[in-house]
Amino acid sequence: MTPDLAARFARIALGHVERAYPHKADHVMGGDADAYLPQVVHPIFYGSFDWHSCVHGYWLLARIRRLFPDLAEVAAIDALFARAFTxxxxxxxxAYLDRASARGFERPYGWSWALMLAGELIVADSPHALTVQPLADAFVARFQDFLPKLHYPVRAGFHSNTAFALVLAERYARVANDGAFRTLLRDRAWLWFSNDRSAQAWEPSGEDFLSPTLTEALAMQALLPAEQFAPWFSAFLPDLAAGRPAALFTPAQVSDRSDGKIAHLDGLNLSRAWAMRSLARSVSDSVASVLNAAAAQHLATAIDEVAGDYMGEHWLASFAMLALTGTDGTRRQ
Incomplete structure (x- = not known):
């Protein structure tokens, strides 16, 4: 992660977090009174095509602000945050979450990104951290209410993926020193995934931006102690040193970047790189070398595709940042 690349990502995000249209709403209307105008209903997160992408656009800017405080773009980031985080x-x-029809609003993807944003502000000792805290508290409460009701995890390769939400929520729980919340996340992950063995990795599907297989492993790495994770991971993906399952090691091909769902596959390449580089820290040298080589290949395939068509541009830089700096955010993952 270099200053030049960080500046490029900052300019991309600054160009879309306040861009109201085109806009895809997650909004239920019960009558004429519920008519929807993005900037009225969501005075902060109205840009970037949809609510969750706007949230992680702000997260991207917060991470850049923390890791690269001397960039010329920091002045624009500070001005944006000052007018947004009131x-x-x-x-x-x-208050939008109080709507009876908003029970499933952005669940769980947007919830977890909102917590990642709040956590990033905490780590940065940002003056906006306390201002944003009521929103973070609301999403923690939603997780606490919802997770015990979720008997089966969602294993899809897109927004509804349960393991991805656990990874991001765990980072928030850790930096916010919320031990009870982290315990809930850990216990649910163990309940859902502890008996998984010999993953076949039937992926990708045509709209994936997450690897169901690797994201599950990433959640278990984040939530389990090392001595518990190691035997689980060896049983879950026992043939990684031999490059199997082969489907995990082949970067996805993107046929049409103007199609928002097909463009998800650029995100898959970036999120696989993030997961592989993270997992490589917890395995033997032989497995780590395979994972790191595959991560480099996936990253090289996608890193130049973060800008161009707005269907990818409004969100891909966030996933590139995860790939390059990891969940916790260091200049070298």
Missing amino acids: PEKVEAER
Whole structure:
């Protein structure tokens, strides 16, 4: 992760977090009174095509602000945060969750990205961390209510993926020193995934931006102690040193980047690189070398595709940042 690349990512995000249209709403209308205008209903997160992409666009800028405080773009980031993160606007975003029809709003993908943003502000000792905290508290409460009801994890390769939400939520729980929340995340992960063995990795599907297989492993790595994770991972993917399952090691091909769902596959290449580089830290040298080589191949395939068509541009740089700096965010993962 270099200053030049960080500056490029910052300019991309600054160009879309306040771009209201095109806009894809996650909004239920019960009558004429529920008519939807993005900037009225969501005074902070109205840009970037959809709510969750706007949230992780702000997260991307917060991470750049923390890791590269001397960039010329930091002044624009600070000005944006000052006008966005006001108590009144945060309360409007939080109050939206009180709507009876908003029970499933952005569950769980947007919830977890909101917590990643709050966690990044905490780690950066940002003056906006306390302002955003009521929104983070609301999403923690939603996780606490929802996860015990979720008997079966969602293993899809896109927004509804349960393991991905656990990874991001775990990072927040750790930096916010919320031990009870982290325990809930760990216990649910163990309940859902502990008996998984010899993953076949039937992926990707045509709309994946997450690897169901690797994201599950990433969640278990984040939530289990090393001595518990190691035997689980060896049983879950026993043939990694031999490059199997082969499907995991072949970067996805993107046929049409103007198609928002097909463009997801650029994100798959980036999120696989993130997962592989993270997992490589917890395995033997022989497995680590295979994972790191595959991660480099996936990253090289996708890193130049983060800008171009807006269907990818409004979100891909966030996943590139994960691939390059990891979940916790260091200049070298």
